[in-house]
Amino acid sequence: MPTIIFIEPDGAEYPIAVKSGTTARDAAVNNGVPGIDGDCGGECACATCHVHVDAAWMARTGMAEPGGMEANLLQFAEGSTENSRLACQITMTDDLDGLMLRIPDGQH
Amino acid sequence: MTTDTLARDPASTVPLSQMDVSDPKLFQSDTIGSYFARLRREDPVHYCPESAYGPYWSVTKFNDIMQVEVNHQTFSSEAKLGGIALQDMQGGEASLELEMFIAMDPPKHDAQRKAVSPVVAPSNLALLEPIIRERAGFILDSLPIGEEIDWVDRVSIELTTMTLATLFDFPWEERRKLTRWSDVTTATPETGVVSSFEQRREELLECAQYFKDLWDKRANEPPKPDLISMMVHSPATRDMPYLEFLGNLLLLIVGGNDTTRNSISGGVLALNQNPAEYRKLMADPGLIPKMIPEIIRWQTPLTHMRRTALMDAEIGGRKIRKGDKVVMWYLSGNRDDEVIDRPNEFIIDRPNSRHHLSFGFGVHRCMGNRVAELQLRIIWEEILKRFSKVEVVGAPERTLSNFIRGFTYLPVKLHPH
Numbered sequence: 001m002p003t004i005i006f007i008e009p010d011g012a013e014y015p016i017a018v019k020s021g022t023t024a025r026d027a028a029v030n031n032g033v034p035g036i037d038g039d040c041g042g043e044c045a046c047a048t049c050h051v052h053v054d055a056a057w058m059a060r061t062g063m064a065e066p067g068g069m070e071a072n073l074l075q076f077a078e079g080s081t082e083n084s085r086l087a088c089q090i091t092m093t094d095d096l097d098g099l100m101l102r103i104p105d106g107q108h
Numbered sequence: 109m110t111t112d113t114l115a116r117d118p119a120s121t122v123p124l125s126q127m128d129v130s131d132p133k134l135f136q137s138d139t140i141g142s143y144f145a146r147l148r149r150e151d152p153v154h155y156c157p158e159s160a161y162g163p164y165w166s167v168t169k170f171n172d173i174m175q176v177e178v179n180h181q182t183f184s185s186e187a188k189l190g191g192i193a194l195q196d197m198q199g200g201e202a203s204l205e206l207e208m209f210i211a212m213d214p215p216k217h218d219a220q221r222k223a224v225s226p227v228v229a230p231s232n233l234a235l236l237e238p239i240i241r242e243r244a245g246f247i248l249d250s251l252p253i254g255e256e257i258d259w260v261d262r263v264s265i266e267l268t269t270m271t272l273a274t275l276f277d278f279p280w281e282e283r284r285k286l287t288r289w290s291d292v293t294t295a296t297p298e299t300g301v302v303s304s305f306e307q308r309r310e311e312l313l314e315c316a317q318y319f320k321d322l323w324d325k326r327a328n329e330p331p332k333p334d335l336i337s338m339m340v341h342s343p344a345t346r347d348m349p350y351l352e353f354l355g356n357l358l359l360l361i362v363g364g365n366d367t368t369r370n371s372i373s374g375g376v377l378a379l380n381q382n383p384a385e386y387r388k389l390m391a392d393p394g395l396i397p398k399m400i401p402e403i404i405r406w407q408t409p410l411t412h413m414r415r416t417a418l419m420d421a422e423i424g425g426r427k428i429r430k431g432d433k434v435v436m437w438y439l440s441g442n443r444d445d446e447v448i449d450r451p452n453e454f455i456i457d458r459p460n461s462r463h464h465l466s467f468g469f470g471v472h473r474c475m476g477n478r479v480a481e482l483q484l485r486i487i488w489e490e491i492l493k494r495f496s497k498v499e500v501v502g503a504p505e506r507t508l509s510n511f512i513r514g515f516t517y518l519p520v521k522l523h524p525h
Contacts, residue, residue, distance in 0.1 A: 039462045045178050045469035048462075069178060072214065072471050076221055078229035106230030 002097035006033045006051075009105040018092055024101060025049040025088035035103040042088040047073040049087040050080070050107060054100035058083060061090055061099070079104045119143045124151050128159045129166055129437070129510075130194055135411065136508045144168055144440035153424040161194045164414075164433040165426070168440040170447040170465065172424045176415060176436050177469040180213060183415035183434055185472060187211035192472075193414050193511050194435055206293075206312075206355035210363075214471060221475065223345040224356050227275060227335040228479050235333050236274055237482060243270045244483075244490045251522055256501055259518040263487070264372040271483055272364050276357075277334035278322075289315045290365040293358045316354050323353070335360070360476070367409040368480045370514035372487060373504075374407030375399075377518060378454045380500040385456045393492045399456035400484045405464035406454050408439040411513045413468055438465040439513060497523040 004027050006014040018027045028036035028049065040046035053061050063082065064070040070089050074080045087101065119142035127143065134140040147154050147168045154166040167173050176183050191197035191211040209220035226232060247266050251257060265287060273283040292311045295301035302308045322336050331341040339345040339353065348356075379386040389395055414435050421428045428434060442465050443451040449458075467474035474480070491498060502519035 037462055039467075040174070040469050041463050043174060043178065043469070045174065046467075046473055069470075072218070075218060076225055076471075076475070078226070078231060106234060108230075 002092045002094050002099070004028075004092065004096075005098065005100045006036075007054075007100060007102045008035060009103060020093050022092050023088050024051065024090040024092065024099070025086070027092065028087060033103070035107045036087060037108050038088065040088075044069050044073070044086060044088055047077045047086060048107065050074065050077045050104055051085055051087045051090075051101040052079075052081060052083045052104060053085055053090075054102065055083060057096070057099050060096060061085060064089070077104075078106065117142060119146055124154070125157075127151075127154065128156045129154075130156070130159045130161055130164070132508050132510045135510050135513060136506045138506055140411075140439070141443065144437060144443065148440060148444060153426040155426070161196070162433065164194060164435050165423075165428060166440075167423060167434060167436045168444075169424065170441040170444040173436040173438065173441040173465055174469055175423060176434060177472075179421075180471055182418055182421050184213050184418050185211050185217070185413075185415060186213050189416040190414070190433065194412065194433070195511070206358060207352045208355045208359040210359055210472060217471065220352065220356060221471075223342070223348065224335065224339065224360065225475050226342075227333075227338055227360075228476050230478055232333055233478055233482055237486070239274050240271055240483065241486050241490065243267075243274065244486050248487075248490055248494055253522050253524055256519050256521055259376055259498070259520045260369075260373050260515050264369045264515075264518075267372060267483060267487055268365055268369045271368075271479065272361060275335050275360070275364070275479070276322075277332065277336065285315075285318070286361055287365060289358065290361045293362050294366070312354075312358075315358070316350070319354060319357055320350070363474070364476055364479065366512045366514060367474075367476075368483050370409040370507075370512065371404050371407045371480065371484055373515040373518050374409070375403040375484065375488070376498050376520065377500055377504055377515075378403065378406050379456075380498075382454045385454060386497070389456055390492070390496070393489070395457050396485055396488050396492075398458070398461055399488070400481050401461040401464060402454065402456055402458050403484060404466045404480065405442050405448075405461065407513065408442050408464075408466050409513055410466070411439040411511060412437050413472070436465075438468070441465045494524070495522050496525045499523060 001017040001019060003015050003017045004024055006028060014033045016027045016031050023042055025038045025042050029038045037048040039048045064074055064085055070086050074084050129140060129143050147166060152169045153172060157163050167176055185192050187197045197211060209217045244267055247263060251262060269283050269287050272286050273280060278286060291301050292308055295308055297304055323340055326337045326340045331337055412435050414433060417428050417430055417432045417434060419430050445451050467477045499521045501521050504515050505517040507514040507516055
């Protein structure tokens with residue numbers, strides 16, 4: 001089971017182990033990680049699961065596809081950077097074990 | 109309801125081929141729900157060949173609506189194609205052509221939305237929260253105890269107008285001008301708000317001049333966290349053509365006015381109709397943050413958004429033709445039991461209460477959703493500090509509209525702790 005480490009704006013860490021195939025959004029919502037609402041249910045339609053991927057992990061998660069729905073939504077999210085992703089679009093695999101995702105301040 | 113009254117209910121007897129859910133009276137009488145229930149059951153993507161608004165499709169199920177929401181390549185919001193409501197946007201010489209990003213498609217939509225969205229971003233709202241709270245307290249403290257008052261006028265309109273005035277740092281004593289301009293922006297002569305398109309145009313030009321003066325004033329002051337100051341001082345927006353500036357300001361005024369106002373009233377009514385839920389809230393005010401999305405789902409202050417098909421498409425197995433008008437009925441999707449458990453019950457601690465359609469989804473998702481939630485949270489926190497009950501003491505009156513689901517009158521009495 002790969003583990004995701006969610007890091008809150010105040011530095012608090014939430015390590016969550018999930019089955020491969022689970023999205024980072026579901027991992028956060030189902031385990032009560034603060035700051036990830038995921039209002040649309042994981043459909044890439046609301047940008048309430050915005051995270052910043054730790055720089056060291058960007059090569060493995062990749063960026064949001066330019067011009068795609070995820071990038072379209074991220075451009076309106078506060079504090080969006082080139083490390084921004086929607087957690088619902090990151091599907092966990094063993095290769096991503098230890099993935100560090102930072103939650104933007106004030107997302108909720 | 110007995111079987112006899114059910115049998116006579118036009119919602120269950122009208123032939124599907126003649127069912128037209130666009131009649132504003134069905135919303136004013138709050139009888140529309142049984143029409144939508146039948147459509148969800150029998151014809152979830154429904155074609156109405158003839159109506160006061162021309163032919164249109166009704167999309168009534170949650171997941172079908174979501175499919176239209178996220179496909180802006182096929183389903184356009186463009187004003188020139190008719191825009192975002194059943195009623196086509198007005199053209200013609202007498203109207204003032206205002207550019208608003210809600211009725212644009214990407215990429216133009218994206219650039220304009222990005223320019224104004226920082227004012228309602230969470231970090232900016234955190235700066236405004238203490239001011240909104242103080243003003244909400246002021247409104248509530250000025251209300252008489254134990255006397256019948258109209259909650260719509262005294263609280264709902266006042267609070268939302270006040271919040272807009274705060275977001276714009278608008279001259280305080282003149283804040284009801286914002287309410288008026290909001291009403292005028294959406295008005296046609298039939299509504300009685302204005303007597304002619306010429307009058308509408310004149311009032312909007314007066315609004316334009318007023319904001320032009322504010323713009324010039326802010327340009328000569330140091331930057332502040334209000335919308336006008338942010339736009340004046342931001343490289344992305346300071347050279348925006350004036351009609352675009354005005355159009356986007358009016359969009360924010362309308363968007364922030366008719367919506368939250370009605371969720372504030374709707375919440376009071378829902379809690380009165382569900383006394384066990386009101387008791388639950390009084391016993392645990394910590395439930396407020398969970399209750400707010402449930403109020404917004406329950407009220408669904410905008411009943412629908414409309415799109416126009418740019419190409420042939422399929423929704424729920426039905427063939428949509430290029431050029432067709434497609435109406436996403438949020439009010440119906442928010443009562444869809446395939447997605448929402450016990451959707452006809454108002455449950456303030458509903459799990460997963462944020463999963464509702466009232467803000468829309470996709471690139472046009474409500475930009476002000478956090479302001480809406482903030483105002484509702486603050487007003488309920490301040491109500492619970494002051495009153496043991498806001499008691500509804502008479503029948504509410506609802507808005508005559510198939511777009512805005514709201515109240516024009518809600519008589520209440522306040523009871524102290």
